[in-house]
Amino acid sequence: MEFSHVPVLYDQVMEGLAVKPEGIYADGTLGGAGHSSGICERLGENGHLIGIDRDADALRAAAERLKSFNCRISLVKSNYSDIKLVLSQLGVSALDGALLDLGVSSFQLDNPERGFSYMHDAPLDMRMDAESSLTAEDVVNGYTQEQLAEIISSYGEERWAARIAQFIAQERKNKRIKTTYELVDVIKAAVPASARREGPHPAKRTFQALRIEVNDELGHLERALTDFIDVLAPGGRFAVISFHSLEDRIVKETFAKRLDPCICPPDFPVCVCGRKPDVKKVTKKPVTADSRELERNPRSRSAKLRVIEKL
8 A cells, every 4th residue: 555644734734833944853753754745845955854653664655755855854763752862863952843743644544454443354453663562452352351441441532431341351251352343343232322323433432542552652642742842942843733632631731831830839929939931832722624624634623733832
């Protein structure tokens, strides 16, 4: 399959980053280089793009897509939460801008072999880095019923989490659950018929929860956000696109702590802790897709863009 990822909120990201031709920019979620292509278009010969991805397929496809640009390009197989290590290895001290697009790429969702989608029958994999050890099959068959219920409830925000976990635990007593469709059948059996007739596909939230667990997405995000802000040069901008409430809450709270780091008790008349903001808002509220983009790319429906600038 061709590696593709329709970049969501593309124009808004480019406006938010305000790319300087001689600047250094990091795309921590390179994917098919949709956003990175836009950054490279705006960089001059002395500009530098650093593209990071866990997926070797993404890096190969991005290298091909970006080869016609004349800026300096460094593509690195790593996790974006290792941004400080990546920059150290490249001899880069600060960034003029950075982007995290937290959505799963269209290629990963649509490629049956990767096991991300409940719409294709495939091995239960869901690893963004094919070299990592933990798979969705390991989680489904190896975690306790209580652990599964907690993951599906917390990461999937699934009201039927306990029942789904119970049905999984029962099914795997008979045989190991190995494929996406086998898991979908278990979930459909667990979710009452009345609930299946409403809202999204009954497996959507459980599959989201498993993907987050397999790839430790929220853990990496929490570690990365602070580090990305730390490595921004004064005037550098940081754009983050989230796709569900768990991600957006972490982004919102992390940004809020840097925007207002004061730890004085609320009833103090003046600040005495001395902690000052080191960022300011570029987007006053989350930016979402307009009607034209929603029609063109339905996956943009839940996307929220937040941008801050280093002081």
